[in-house]
Amino acid sequence: MSRSPSLPDRPRLDLDPDMTPEERLEALRDHFEEIVRINEQLTDQLDDARGRQTSLTDEVDQLERENEMLKTSSLYIATVEELTDDGVVVKQHGNNQEVLTEVSPSMRESLEAGDRVAINDSFGVKEILDPETDARAQAMQVEASPDVSYEDIGGLEEQIREVREAVEEPLINAEQFHEVGIDPPSGVLLHGPPGTGKTMLAKAVANETDATFIKMAGSELVRKFIGEGARLVRDLFELASERQPAIIFIDEIDAIAAKRTESKTSGDAEVQRTMMQLLSEMDGFDDRGEIRIIAATNRFDMLDRAILRPGRFDRLIEVPNPDVEGRERILEIHTERMNLDSEVDLRALAREADGLSGAELASLATEAGMFAIRDDRTTVEQADFRAAREKLDQEEESGSQPVAFA
Ligand SMILES: Nc1ncnc2c1ncn2[C@@H]1O[C@H](COP(=O)(O)OP(=O)(O)OP(=O)(O)O)[C@@H](O)[C@H]1O
Numbered sequence: 001m002s003r004s005p006s007l008p009d010r011p012r013l014d015l016d017p018d019m020t021p022e023e024r025l026e027a028l029r030d031h032f033e034e035i036v037r038i039n040e041q042l043t044d045q046l047d048d049a050r051g052r053q054t055s056l057t058d059e060v061d062q063l064e065r066e067n068e069m070l071k072t073s074s075l076y077i078a079t080v081e082e083l084t085d086d087g088v089v090v091k092q093h094g095n096n097q098e099v100l101t102e103v104s105p106s107m108r109e110s111l112e113a114g115d116r117v118a119i120n121d122s123f124g125v126k127e128i129l130d131p132e133t134d135a136r137a138q139a140m141q142v143e144a145s146p147d148v149s150y151e152d153i154g155g156l157e158e159q160i161r162e163v164r165e166a167v168e169e170p171l172i173n174a175e176q177f178h179e180v181g182i183d184p185p186s187g188v189l190l191h192g193p194p195g196t197g198k199t200m201l202a203k204a205v206a207n208e209t210d211a212t213f214i215k216m217a218g219s220e221l222v223r224k225f226i227g228e229g230a231r232l233v234r235d236l237f238e239l240a241s242e243r244q245p246a247i248i249f250i251d252e253i254d255a256i257a258a259k260r261t262e263s264k265t266s267g268d269a270e271v272q273r274t275m276m277q278l279l280s281e282m283d284g285f286d287d288r289g290e291i292r293i294i295a296a297t298n299r300f301d302m303l304d305r306a307i308l309r310p311g312r313f314d315r316l317i318e319v320p321n322p323d324v325e326g327r328e329r330i331l332e333i334h335t336e337r338m339n340l341d342s343e344v345d346l347r348a349l350a351r352e353a354d355g356l357s358g359a360e361l362a363s364l365a366t367e368a369g370m371f372a373i374r375d376d377r378t379t380v381e382q383a384d385f386r387a388a389r390e391k392l393d394q395e396e397e398s399g400s401q402p403v404a405f406a
Helices: 021-071 105-110 131-139 157-172 174-180 198-208 218-224 229-242 266-283 324-335 346-352 358-374 382-398
Strands: 076-084 087-092 098-101 116-119 125-128 140-143 187-191 212-217 246-251 291-297 315-318
Touching: 087 116, 105 125, 140 229, 157 174, 157 187, 157 198, 157 291, 157 315, 187 198, 198 212, 198 246, 198 291, 212 218, 212 229, 218 229, 229 246, 229 266, 229 291, 324 346, 324 358, 346 382, 358 382
Parallel strands: 187 291, 187 315, 212 246, 246 291
Antiparallel strands: 076 087, 076 116, 087 098, 116 125, 140 212
16 A cells, blocks of 8 residues: 655744844735645645545455455356357246356366356356255255345244244243253244245344254255156255254245145155255254254145144144235335335235235335336336236236246
């Protein structure tokens, strides 16, 4: 770093008592000019210093951002679809989002279409996955610190309270459970219709307890990894134990824990093995330390009751579609950052949205915003919500999936 230039000396005023008044005036004038010159010089130096300060502040900001990025270790899994002149097209697993991203020339040389890669939040390709990590990573989504908090969840106060009691308390106050002499619930099962906030609940509790969130989708497990299910369940618990405190979230657990059927196809046997592995992992769960397990299902009626026995998923929490207050709160949450016209009446909209899930209300808000944009407005009006509702209803009637907006 260059050293700052030294400050100019303070000018001296030497007045000789023998001077004539004219000479004194002349000396004072010179002195005044000297002070003005030095003042200009100091102002220039100050401007330089301010300029340097701004660029150093920018540098500090940049370093802080890089530091933050290094601290957030979660990466997403994607498949390379195509190498084009403009970059590499990758498709993210889970949400199937396709993006065009740039990669370094050396990375590009080693990439081929079909490769599985780990990408960061800005879709930068960070590494090419070897087949071992690959199978694990495809089935599991790992987030060091999910960004969902309890305040982001509308209308589920009672469910939040129950999840906190069953999952958060045992993680935070393990010692107290030990001293009182009771075992905390082994596993929590969230059940209810799709899009009601089950995944959000699990993420929020992981966030609140600073636990790693490890999500595995039951359906993916048996559909994509035939023959690997049981091993992946073992891996899942192993990974959680390496990353504890951790919350394991098994979505669509009905896919691996459905009632036994009469058919004896090899697919069924595979599902059975996967479920048996899950049960045996849960049965040996006591001394695993700071790991909690949450599962979710939209098909509670299909579940094999064996998984609901004490010591397994022994805390059931129903997550229903929101009531009118819940719907209003969810609309408030999802319109918080939107520029709403003062006439917009969320209460009335919530009353009209009977039967809509949290996910559908989120889509309604975004869709209303889209109507405003199409109309070249920056304020979203009540009519936009009505138009959005009609569009979503039509989509539902025609069977097409509404766009899911996170
Ligand atoms: N109670 C809620 N409060 C606020 N937003 C919600 C709520 N429920 C759902 N959402 C919105 O819907 C999206 C999907 O919710 P989430 O994935 O938690 O549902 P889910 O119950 O796990 O669904 P599925 O059973 O289909 O997996 C969320 O990202 C959020 O935008």
